[in-house]
Amino acid sequence: MNDAQRLPSYTLVISCPDKVGIVAAVSQFVADRGGSLIESNHHTDVNQGWFYMRNVISASSLQPGLDQFREEFAALAAAHDMSWNLRDNSELQRVVILASHASHCLADILHRWKSGDMACQIPCVISNHENLRSMVEWHVIPFHYVPVPKEDKTEAFRQMADIVRRHRAETIVLARYMQIIPPELCTEYAGKLINIHHSFLPSFIGANPYLRAYERGVKLIGATCHYVTEDLDEGPIIEQDVIRVNHSCDKDDLVRLGRDVEQDVLSRGLRYHLEDRVIVRGNKTVVFTS
Amino acid sequence: MNDAQRLPSYTLVISCPDKVGIVAAVSQFVADRGGSLIESNHHTDVNQGWFYMRNVISASSLQPGLDQFREEFAALAAAHDMSWNLRDNSELQRVVILASHASHCLADILHRWKSGDMACQIPCVISNHENLRSMVEWHVIPFHYVPVPKEDKTEAFRQMADIVRRHRAETIVLARYMQIIPPELCTEYAGKLINIHHSFLPSFIGANPYLRAYERGVKLIGATCHYVTEDLDEGPIIEQDVIRVNHSCDKDDLVRLGRDVEQDVLSRGLRYHLEDRVIVRGNKTVVFTS
Amino acid sequence: MNDAQRLPSYTLVISCPDKVGIVAAVSQFVADRGGSLIESNHHTDVNQGWFYMRNVISASSLQPGLDQFREEFAALAAAHDMSWNLRDNSELQRVVILASHASHCLADILHRWKSGDMACQIPCVISNHENLRSMVEWHVIPFHYVPVPKEDKTEAFRQMADIVRRHRAETIVLARYMQIIPPELCTEYAGKLINIHHSFLPSFIGANPYLRAYERGVKLIGATCHYVTEDLDEGPIIEQDVIRVNHSCDKDDLVRLGRDVEQDVLSRGLRYHLEDRVIVRGNKTVVFTS
């Protein structure tokens, strides 16, 4: 995170089997094309024999254009069995947000976005309630009301998925969206569908975590930002945090105090995701926070 | 926590059904006998209709002796259905510590005790390993080696319980003692048997919490100090804390980082217990931390 | 903080010279009038010989009306040299917010207020910039633009003070208002004028704390919520917090990360103030957080 990073830049993220010379190979490739590294992180999982790397390259320093760079890098990537991604940071990601009745996480993201502190586009917000429409529309963002009837949710989810696709969402954020996402969408947006769960997972998986935290008498409550998979609350964790509580807190206090942690953890997790700091492997994440 | 609290003092702890005038009744009782309050906390659980109070009374200010005060208070307590306890803080509690192979929690408690920062007596340490003997004996504390054979633990636990009783333990601390305490001892020392569990409960109940934390990919690890009941890792929680970890931490790193949280949480929990700051009701605690 | 506290209630706050029987005297007074205590805290500063108490009394339980209770309590208060305050919690305080260009603290307070999570009235917002007008007016709160010319601020501050008084502000919040408040207003609103300073005071008193934090190479940055006095950044501290930073953070990163701490600390501090949890004595505060 540097001043220069806010200059035009590309982010190159790779993961592949570890081998001697992999850092040199990638770094030399970039340097040979004049690429100046603004930020660079790598990590070797020695137990798994796996290598992870993230490079932020100054756009103006790179001699070939992005397309040519991408084409040439594909050959290197193939030779090393890389999973990789190259992004032009001047093209902001399209993030569709799903919300229900609670406003805090959505309000926090919208305020950060509006004040230039969350670099993305927000093509629309979808909700199964109407109460947040005015707030969203004040931000000049389209608001779609898609109620989800308890009896049969199929049509609602089809409609929701349509809106998501029509807006060409690259990332979906569940900002306290209180519905279980259908498996097809989980699969389609694997690694791109971000949820905030209102407990420090794996504690209190499932419904009513604050009530259960209250009943168990824990001294910390928390929140977990994770990628959604078909297994509810079991997806790869991006970020977590907690806050201290005590005997004087009743259930409503936990809910209120928890809101602050939820929105902080979600916005941190979303930022890491948007800056391509998160690499998923299996059910775990590498998060290059700095 | 005041200078004055370190003067001779009595601690009076009560809990009872809530009713109008209960604070006044107790406070007036103490004031009528000249008792100067050094520290006083109370808490009303409005949902449960239950009242909790802790008073630290300057010993020199109290006109009747402790025995007379206790006798007179018993009448008030009966009238209000109180559970209550009155302690002379100049009589240090007798704390027996059980440990296994790991030294950090024991070393931390012993150092605090020796430097006058943990007000208790430690009549002995019991361990199922020999490796900590020298450290304990350097502190001029008797060390009892009671091996616990896997096949049949009955005799070992009988022997351990004998030592505990012979030393008239008022509190037992499991300082990473890696054995499940037999139910009779749990019952005998209900609310007086303190364990440190190496996870932020209810996450990772049972064995190998660090391995499971590593496999789940959590971003926080923690520790929980709780009273032991027959239900493993389900007893009333006294204190918890966490520490941040990331993808670069392997399982051994979690173990190492976790040690610091374990010893901090255990020593805080033990201090609260020794200062009569913890009141158990059902499976939860009220902890008057200040 | 209890469900019951959200029922109609009165908050009685006192401080006075400590003496034996003071808790009993106040508690008995309340109990004699049927008053049920929802929450009660007290603190004795043994070194200073000073006593502090806060009681939240269920309104429906109290037999006399508030006026009669107040009148009768005045006699007790006089007998014990008390400073005291009795508030009907159904009458929300009038809080005027002053802001400059930065939006985060203001947005956070407005969102909490709108979602029912910050119990107060906000009769108006005053700013020396126009950029936040739309956000404020969307909340249906009057916005007053009072530019403060560098050459002579007298007239601007006179105008600002007029607006504050016209709106009968009980509390003034400086939500990153980047102007030094004139001494008259500091005096008039002593203990009612709340500022958020963007460092963990007493570090980096004065201008540009983030730049100086960057240059000093600190590993934590923070924020301080305090009452404003004539001595810049020297007033009684209500709340503080910090966040971890490292070498990869440049000055702009510190500013960005600091915003989250600033708004959290200010909203916690303001909440404590509005709930009459803060008692000032000399240049320090007692804050009954639970």
Place this chain on the structure above:
Amino acid sequence: MNDAQRLPSYTLVISCPDKVGIVAAVSQFVADRGGSLIESNHHTDVNQGWFYMRNVISASSLQPGLDQFREEFAALAAAHDMSWNLRDNSELQRVVILASHASHCLADILHRWKSGDMACQIPCVISNHENLRSMVEWHVIPFHYVPVPKEDKTEAFRQMADIVRRHRAETIVLARYMQIIPPELCTEYAGKLINIHHSFLPSFIGANPYLRAYERGVKLIGATCHYVTEDLDEGPIIEQDVIRVNHSCDKDDLVRLGRDVEQDVLSRGLRYHLEDRVIVRGNKTVVFTS
């Protein structure tokens, strides 16, 4: 921090003017000699145009011996104007600890060292008091008593410096050593002389930080681990942390609570230093914590 890092390894740390290709040059150099990277961090300070890198290389993977590697690397280093250091991690650093009367920081380091959790040698402990002798000698570490008379400290410091040099100290730790180190030793051990200051610097520089924290009424107290320079409490900061306090804490409570932060921060800072994670430039540090 990996299992593999606990295998035989070398740590190579460099800093130099930033230029395109610097990562590639170093990585290629290591890869050409078969060097497998266990851990690798780099950081570019874009504002200063300065580059920092730390590589942990598997010893068994490296084809040339360490001496040959060092010789060959010297040429590369010269070409890039590098400051650099190459350490064989199997050769534990020699750390001399200076203490005064307080035991907690010393006890913490000694316990970590004894249990294999702080990889260094401790050739001796020097103190200006006798009270810690028994604890040090129990660890089978020589203890040197060097009293420092108030009137004239010259001879004492000469004697202390002699002992330090005789034991060929590579790092000196001031574990709450309450004496100001003479400038010659600061210069001789620049970047190798580590202190723990009992406040979150730059707050409360100088004497009696806890008393001043108490008087200022701060809500957080802290500790700072830093390299000692001739300017008291102004040297480069390695690590800091804080703990929450409140109005119920008197000065002695702050001292007691502060001890835990002091020892945690010192042991973390010392660990970073011993693992060559800290690079000093000017009055700031780069700390590669993972």
